[in-house]
Every structure is written in C-alpha cells, then in structure tokens.
Amino acid sequence: MWPMTLEGCVVRMADSISYVGRDIEDAIRLGLIRRNDLPADCREVLGDSNGTIVYRLVEDLVANSLDKPFLCFSQKVGESLKQLKNFNQERIYRNPKVKDQTGKVRIMFELLFNRYLNDLEKGNESSDIYREFLDGMSPDYKAKTPPAGIVRDFIAGMTDEYFLEQCRKNLIPQVRTRRFFEQNNRK
Template identity: 55%
Template structure:
C-alpha cells in the first residue's frame, strides 16, 4: 500500500486532472470496474493509467509484435505490424485528445488494447476463423468482441485484467472500417449495457455501436487516421501501387504522403470538434477520407497480388482447428492446446468455455509465426535420434 504522501499526491493529481480537462472528458475518478481493485482504488496511479499499464504488460500485447497488419508473408522489414499500428493510434489519439482537453490516459489504454483479439494473418485470418467458429456453433468471430474476451476472460489464466468499463467499451466500439464523419458518444452505460452490447454485436456483426466516452470516439476515428496513409505507404514500398495512382481529389485535399495525410486529418478533426459534444471531420475532408478508404480497399486490401498464398492459410486454419478440437476430445495432453494454453487456465475458464471456444481462443491468440510453426510440427517429420539411447 502506498504511504500517506503518495495517496495525497494521487488525490492532488485527480483534482488537477479534473480542473484541466474539458467538461466533455471522462475523468479518472469516474472509472468503473466489475470487481473491487485495491491497486487501482488505493494505489498511487490514476485509474486509466493503471489500465494502460495492465494492457502494456499483458501477454496478448506482447504477441502484437508478430501479428499481421495488412501485408503478410512479405519479405520486407519496413512493413507495418499490428504493434506499430496500435502505437500510432495511441500517439495520434493522444494528440487529438490533448487538443480537445480529453483524458489521454483513457485514450492510450483503449488504443493499446483495441486490436488484441486479432488472429494470425489479419482480417483475412479473421474471416477464416469466423467460418470455422460458425460451423462449430460459436457464432461469427469478431476481433473487437475477442479483444474484450481476452481482457476479461483469458488474460491472467482466465481471471482477466479487471479493466474499467470505459476502456472495455472503447475497445468493443472501435471500428476503423466504418466511415464516420461525425461521432457522438452514448454516455450512461454500465456493465449490464456492455454485456448486452457484446451479445448484440455477436448476434449481428453489422450492428453499429457508439462509445460511451469522447475518448472512445477519438480512438475509433484515429484508428482510421493511423492506418489509411500508412497502408498506402506500405503498398508503395512493396511495389503494389504507385504514388501517382492516388486519386487527384484525395491528393489535393489530404496530401500525397502518410505524414501529410495524418497531419491534415488530425488538424481538421480537432478544428471541427473543439468545444463540441461530438467528434467530426469537415465535409470536404470526410469525403476525401472516404474516397481514400475506397481506393485502399480496391487497390490494396482486395488486390489479388497479395492473396496468392491465402488459400494455404485458410487450409491451415481448418487443419489446426480440427486437430486441436480432436486433441481436446481425446485428452491428448501433449498437444499445444493443452501445454501452451489450457493448462495455464483456471477452473472457471475450463468450466465456462466449450471445447470449440478453447480452440478459438488458442488460435486467435497466436502470432503469425507461431501459427505456421504449429502447422509444421503436425505435418513435417521430425528427425529421429541417431542412437535411441544405445551405448557406443
């Protein structure tokens, strides 16, 4: 427990924060948790700073390092991975938050956590895993729902991180693929509302959810700000497109480089949101952003040149899913699904999670490289020892 001086300092920090923040911001004293939390409730750190630290030190965050952003199986060390993406979302989001007087700790925690549920090989992998989940009665796989699941039900051996409602809500409600020119928060949620929205989103993947805080709205919009120009640069870097392919109207309004695009979007978002109870781009910039997203979708994300190996990835997903499901049913304790996952989970997780759900959680937790190594171990023969223990 912190000493008297540290507790007094925390109280001073809370008062200073509330005095400095916009009335539209979510102060740290408003953080809500499912369970009592002595570290957060009585420690020296502000509540949302605790959440950001817990995300940063989680196993799921560590695995970001080898999670595909857009381009997989590309031999180029300068291509973005998901760990860089979430750091960019955090940096850009905190810049916007600072300009608008919002809570930067809350923005950081949401931004760092928002993509934890992504499976190997990005959105393509999400589609392959979703099909398998539906075949086995789990419903569609959604990375934002899975991110919340990791944070609440998988980390720390199934005990979860006990993050605040505001962070979990921001993670669930992020959707960088949606073109939001204006986004207004939906305040007043509680954990019952979060659980209801999780169930509703699982039942209807197309359902649009709104964050409960302005900070959650910032992360949702800055998700797109962070990736749209960066993906363009990556595509140019590997020779998939040329810079001159960029639509003229997009280049005129937003610029021709990632740096110019990010600067223009941040400046416009801050200018059109300052002092208002919503986040908004101007009509001109919002239309250009939507056009750039369409360009990226058609020329980058759906480009068959980057999909040539993905039929193999889809086959590996099916092979691993069925293999691990059989391993669970046959109690093959040496299988990675036991040794590298289930053996570390508590009884509550084991009792609450069906076998297919365990496989979903295990596969979605994998990095791209570990996913491929698991498959190699199944299909490649191992070398036998030269003497089988015989004496010389």
C-alpha cells in the same frame, strides 16, 4: 454498429486514421500501387504519405470537434478520406495479388490465435502475449476479458510486420544444423 460513447468514437476514428495511410505505404512498398496512383484531389487535401495523411486527419478532426459533444471532420477532409478509403478498397484490398494470399493469411491468423490461446490457458508467462500485451493491461481488463477476447485484442493491435515476426517466431520451426549443436555443446 457505431460506438455508443465518445471514447468509443475516438478509438474507431484513431483506427481509421492509422490504417488508411499505413496500408498505402505497405501497398507502395509491395509494388501494388505507386504514390502517383492516389487520387489527385486526395493528395492535395490529405497528402501522399502516411505521416502527412495522419497529421492532416488528426489536425482536421481536432479543429472540427473541439468543444463539441461529437467528433467530425470538415466536409472537404471527410470526403477525401472517404475517397481514399474507396481507393484502398479497390486498388489494395481487392487487388488479385492480395486476394491470392488471403487464405494463407487466414491460416496464419488461426494458428497464431490458437498458439496464444494455448499460452494463456497454460499460464505460459514467457509468451509474448504476456510480456508484450497483458503486462501493460489493467487488472480489471485481465479479470473481465475472456481468454479468446484477450488474444483477439492482442492480434488486432499488431502491425503487419509484427504479425509476420510473430508468425516466424511462433509457427515456423527453427531448424538448426548439426554444426550449430556441436558448437553449442562445446561451450
């Protein structure tokens, strides 16, 4: 389904622009691919780093959409973006090493979703969903968006690193040694 407004299109394009290069950087960092594995024509048109890819996509989108009632890339950049997305699909998202972790990540999403939903239902304002997300939202958003939608939006906006940090913080018990408690009781 395509967005019905220009604003919706901007959001969708921004999402597409932001994840394509970031996913490549993550895959390189994890050893799933090497920078030279990227299709040569994509490297030539868009670059081979997240920063360069984002810059060239935004630059092209603005240049080709300015003063028009729609958003578009040039044909060359649009084709390179499509090719790069296909590359990501084949080499990153469908990578057997990634697929092995899918079930675990799904469970983490469900647990974190339920944790934040519970925080909203109980009004736990010390939760990150309040401090990191809701405090910056409009009163209209807070009033009209159901709790499950708020949690969905919060999690959808997380980077991979922030998501993992939230899982560590909220889902993994903080085990302390007896020595830790003894030291803190003396204070």
